[in-house]
Amino acid sequence: MPDVRLVNVTKKFGKIVAVDNVSLHIKDREYFSILGPSGCGKTTLLRLIAGLIEPDEGEIYIGDRLVNNVPPEDRDIGFVFQTFALFPHMNAWENVTYGPRVKGFNMHKAERIGHEVLEMVRLHERLDAFPSELSGGMMQRIAVARALAAGAKLLLLDEPLGHLDAKVRNELRYEIRRMTKDLELTAIHVTHDQSEAMAISDRIAVMKKGKVLQVGTPQELYMNPKSIFVAHFIGGANFLEGYIAEAEGKTSTVELRGGVKVQAINKGLSKGERVVLAVRPEIFTIKKGKAMGENSIPGVVERVTFEGTNIRYEVRLENQDLIVVVMPSLTCEWFNIGEKVTVSFQPENAHLFAYPEVGLREEMAVE
Amino acid sequence: MGLSKKLVERLDRLSSKLVVKYGVYLAAVVLFFALILVPPILGVIIKWSSMQEVFGDAVFMARALNAVKNSFAVAVVVSVLDVVVGLPMAWLIARSRSRWINVLDTLADVPFIVPTAVLGYSLLLFWNKPGEISPLFGYSLVSPGWLLVALLHFTFSYPVVVRVIVGALLDYKIEYEQASRTLGAPPLTTARTVTLGIIKPSLIAAFILAFARSISETGATMMVADTFENGPIFIQKTKDVYVGATVFVSLILIVFSCLIFAVVRILGSRFKLPIKEAWPTLERKLSYTAATSARDSVTLLIFFAVVLVPSLFAALPAFEALPTDILQRALSSSPPWNDYWEGLVRSYSIGAAVTVLNILIGLPMAIIVARKRVGNFSSVLNVLVDVPIIIPSVALGVSLRFFWKETLAFIPDVWLLTFAHLAITYPYFVRSMSAAVERISIELEEASRTLGAKPFCVFRTIVFPLTKYSMFSGAIMVFTRSVSETGATLAVTQLKTAPVVLVDWVKGKVAVSSLEIGLGCGFLILISFLILLALRLVVKGKGRY
Numbered sequence: 001m002p003d004v005r006l007v008n009v010t011k012k013f014g015k016i017v018a019v020d021n022v023s024l025h026i027k028d029r030e031y032f033s034i035l036g037p038s039g040c041g042k043t044t045l046l047r048l049i050a051g052l053i054e055p056d057e058g059e060i061y062i063g064d065r066l067v068n069n070v071p072p073e074d075r076d077i078g079f080v081f082q083t084f085a086l087f088p089h090m091n092a093w094e095n096v097t098y099g100p101r102v103k104g105f106n107m108h109k110a111e112r113i114g115h116e117v118l119e120m121v122r123l124h125e126r127l128d129a130f131p132s133e134l135s136g137g138m139m140q141r142i143a144v145a146r147a148l149a150a151g152a153k154l155l156l157l158d159e160p161l162g163h164l165d166a167k168v169r170n171e172l173r174y175e176i177r178r179m180t181k182d183l184e185l186t187a188i189h190v191t192h193d194q195s196e197a198m199a200i201s202d203r204i205a206v207m208k209k210g211k212v213l214q215v216g217t218p219q220e221l222y223m224n225p226k227s228i229f230v231a232h233f234i235g236g237a238n239f240l241e242g243y244i245a246e247a248e249g250k251t252s253t254v255e256l257r258g259g260v261k262v263q264a265i266n267k268g269l270s271k272g273e274r275v276v277l278a279v280r281p282e283i284f285t286i287k288k289g290k291a292m293g294e295n296s297i298p299g300v301v302e303r304v305t306f307e308g309t310n311i312r313y314e315v316r317l318e319n320q321d322l323i324v325v326v327m328p329s330l331t332c333e334w335f336n337i338g339e340k341v342t343v344s345f346q347p348e349n350a351h352l353f354a355y356p357e358v359g360l361r362e363e364m365a366v367e
Numbered sequence: 368m369g370l371s372k373k374l375v376e377r378l379d380r381l382s383s384k385l386v387v388k389y390g391v392y393l394a395a396v397v398l399f400f401a402l403i404l405v406p407p408i409l410g411v412i413i414k415w416s417s418m419q420e421v422f423g424d425a426v427f428m429a430r431a432l433n434a435v436k437n438s439f440a441v442a443v444v445v446s447v448l449d450v451v452v453g454l455p456m457a458w459l460i461a462r463s464r465s466r467w468i469n470v471l472d473t474l475a476d477v478p479f480i481v482p483t484a485v486l487g488y489s490l491l492l493f494w495n496k497p498g499e500i501s502p503l504f505g506y507s508l509v510s511p512g513w514l515l516v517a518l519l520h521f522t523f524s525y526p527v528v529v530r531v532i533v534g535a536l537l538d539y540k541i542e543y544e545q546a547s548r549t550l551g552a553p554p555l556t557t558a559r560t561v562t563l564g565i566i567k568p569s570l571i572a573a574f575i576l577a578f579a580r581s582i583s584e585t586g587a588t589m590m591v592a593d594t595f596e597n598g599p600i601f602i603q604k605t606k607d608v609y610v611g612a613t614v615f616v617s618l619i620l621i622v623f624s625c626l627i628f629a630v631v632r633i634l635g636s637r638f639k640l641p642i643k644e645a646w647p648t649l650e651r652k653l654s655y656t657a658a659t660s661a662r663d664s665v666t667l668l669i670f671f672a673v674v675l676v677p678s679l680f681a682a683l684p685a686f687e688a689l690p691t692d693i694l695q696r697a698l699s700s701s702p703p704w705n706d707y708w709e710g711l712v713r714s715y716s717i718g719a720a721v722t723v724l725n726i727l728i729g730l731p732m733a734i735i736v737a738r739k740r741v742g743n744f745s746s747v748l749n750v751l752v753d754v755p756i757i758i759p760s761v762a763l764g765v766s767l768r769f770f771w772k773e774t775l776a777f778i779p780d781v782w783l784l785t786f787a788h789l790a791i792t793y794p795y796f797v798r799s800m801s802a803a804v805e806r807i808s809i810e811l812e813e814a815s816r817t818l819g820a821k822p823f824c825v826f827r828t829i830v831f832p833l834t835k836y837s838m839f840s841g842a843i844m845v846f847t848r849s850v851s852e853t854g855a856t857l858a859v860t861q862l863k864t865a866p867v868v869l870v871d872w873v874k875g876k877v878a879v880s881s882l883e884i885g886l887g888c889g890f891l892i893l894i895s896f897l898i899l900l901a902l903r904l905v906v907k908g909k910g911r912y
Contacts, residue, residue: 050545050549051548051549052545052548052549071548071553071554072545072548072549073548073549073550073551073552073553074551075549076551077549078549078550079545079546079549079550081542081545081546083540083542085540085542085543085545085546087543087546087547087561087564087565088543088565089564089565089567090564098547098550098552098560099550099551102547102550102551102552102556102560102647103551103552103647104646104647104648146546146550147549147550150549150550150551156549
């Protein structure tokens with residue numbers, strides 16, 4: 001039963017701390033994603049689990065076994081590389097049966113497994129093709145088949161869809177999830193694509209600069225981001241600067257730039273503290289003209305972008321903050337550039353954060 | 368500055384004219400055929416009829432065939448051993464994370480900078496007469512003859528083999544090995560089934576280079592052969608007396624070399640390494656600590672005891688000679704040192720000329736081959752460029768002399784010698800340059816063109832900076848190879864280059880003491896080393912992207 005536990009794992013490359021004191025528990029049969037911008041340490045973390053590199057500190061458990069000193073071939077894992085790493089001098093069949101062969105299975109068993117996994121990825125008719133003769137999507141499926149054929153119960157995927165076209169990528173991500181669920185595998189999937197992670201994961205860990213910022217289901221991360229970075233990276237938001245003018249009970253009054261006052265749910269910030277208010281573009285509603293009401297701010301439409309499903313408005317508020325509002329294009333009223341409008345949002349849908357010490361721009365930086 | 372800038376702009380503009388562009392390519396192809404490919408072939412054909420004299424003499428015939436047989440036997444055994452022993456060394460250099468590995472990496476090149484004639488003398492001292500250096504080194508282990516010849520050939524091919532395999536291992540994507548490990552293969556199984564399978568072409572290339580070197584080498588072999596005769600020695604002994612025998616043996620060496628290379632090329636791609644089977648328990652045991660340390664120790668032991676120390680042994684008498692008056696006599700160039708210095712200057716001048724010629728006519732050829740500039744003919748050229756490698760250099764020298772002496776007899780010997788060295792070194796230069804050009808993505812050149820660069824400007828600003836390192840290392844290879852070449856030199860002319868002078872000294876044709884020979888070897892090693900060091904400093908840290 002392969003659950004994976006990381007306890008205070010740290011990995012340094014020279015002076016760079018690639019993985020900084022990370023603890024995680026990935027449950028048995030869970031589809032778990034590690035999400036973060038490039039260079040955040042997510043691939044390093046996956047390679048630590050695979051045993052391709054060794055941690056400087058901390059412990060890694062697969063099942064109940066401490067695997068720190070176990071070489072990769074004895075960890076009982078399947079690993080899918082971003083570049084697939086299909087052996088160029090072996091054909092598809094030799095690639096997928098490589099695992100069973102080097103593990104010393106008898107020929108009969110190795111062949112049975114080979115046929116099974118090739119059926120599963122629907123590439124049985126291409127078993128004598130060499131990697132150079134296969135399309136990107138096919139190579140990817142062979143790579144998954146090869147990892148599965150070794151009989152592992154833990155599948156590690158390092159940006160497995162990164163090298164594919166958008167269309168193929170969208171199809172394959174559901175296919176991979178379906179296979180892991182059918183085979184009751186634990187899967188750890190590394191990606192920098194938040195929509196990919198949201199679409200396929202049971203849970204996601206968001207990483208930045210070697211640290212895990214938050215772990216949760218896609219819904220939890222979207223509805224309840226614990227930091228400005230997570231709010232920004234998952235779904236995106238407008239970030240309005242201000243300070244707490246009144247702090248009584250659950251809701252506080254936040255004074256934004258230019259003296260605009262709004263209400264927001266406060267979780268322990270005190271009066272006078274500098275804050276950032278995060279409001280997702282799809283939370284706002286827009287009305288024509290000047291309208292009164294709670295959390296309503298007048299402004300002028302500066303830019304309109306038709307995106308198909310949605311219309312995206314950029315609105316200059318009266319305090320000169322520029323916000324983005326996204327509305328469903330078929331069901332909402334349309335506005336023109338230069339039109340005077342009022343935007344409003346519900347206090348419980350906005351997230352209030354203390355102003356970051358490193359500055360807002362640096363806090364949100366993805367590189 | 369203004370003038371050279373104008374010249375460069377002029378060249379840039381000229382290069383966009385098709386006539387100029389194809390003119391350069393055409394010139395490179397014509398010169399390749401006229402100077403390198405055709406003369407040695409015609410040389411043999413000119414003397415075709417002289418072979419009659421061999422067929423009439425059964426004893427002589429048997430001797431010639433025996434020499435050829437010896438050549439191939441030594442070459443096959445030595446090349447196989449070189450690859451088998453060189454592979455773990457290359458692995459150690461390419462994969463070790465130790466800081467000392469850089470030192471080892473440099474040391475592995477040492478036999479390469481020791482001119483082969485010096486190397487031969489050095490090995491003779493080490494294996495046969497160590498007592499001459501110091502009684503400490505005791506007694507003779509190996510007498511001159513086939514075993515010492517084999518040891519010699521093993522030693523001078525070793526750095527080439529290691530270099531080729533290290534290059535392959537460094538270019539190779541480590542992810543294949545990681546993938547294999549995650550699929551359950553222990554390191555040894557991974558190396559055997561994945562790594563060796565992928566770098567197989569380089570192993571074959573290493574074998575071919577070692578084989579070709581062993582078939583051609585003459586100067587050093589002469590010093591350690593005693594009565595043992597292989598092809599080049601036989602040619603060397605008979606070339607002035609029995610022209611027919613020389614042509615006969617040259618022809619057999621050429622034909623059989625070509626055949627063997629063809630067979631290796633064809634079978635090499637068919638030949639499958641044993642990758643179907645795996646022995647998990649055994650290979651796991653052999654993959655870790657005790658087994659790997661044992662492997663590394665044996666590798667290093669062989670390297671130091673059979674390659675490095677014997678190669679540098681000749682330098683010891685040089686140190687001994689320093690406090691005596693020999694150094695002063697040498698420097699004041701009193702006989703026999705006048706011949707020595709003259710030979711040295713001749714060697715280095717020819718080396719420099721050959722290097723420049725190679726850059727001039729080899730570079731366009733490398734681009735033609737790498738970028739397929741002349742369509743299908745490019746692939747034909749690609750094969751033809753390698754031909755001089757597989758022709759034994761002494762045979763090449765002999766047929767070149769026949770050709771030039773029969774056709775353009777007025778050509779000065781120095782030119783002949785330069786042409787011979789050019790033919791021998793040309794494939795090495797073109798190979799290393801075309802590989803380097805191929806590594807540059809064609810998109811970079813296209814990007815440069817779309818930004819407004821003329822063809823020559825693309826070369827100046829994109830191709831040259833990115834291939835500089837390869838060009839320098841190609842030049843180094845050409846230069847050192849030219850300076851140490853003995854067999855072809857002896858075959859082509861009576862002119863004495865430095866290694867020829869040393870061969871004469873060692874063979875006792877000139878009366879000199881062993882300290883003097885040692886000092887002569889020492890100078891040659893020292894100067895070669897300094898030149899290499901200077902070049903390394905010039906290109907240090909540049910051109911590696």
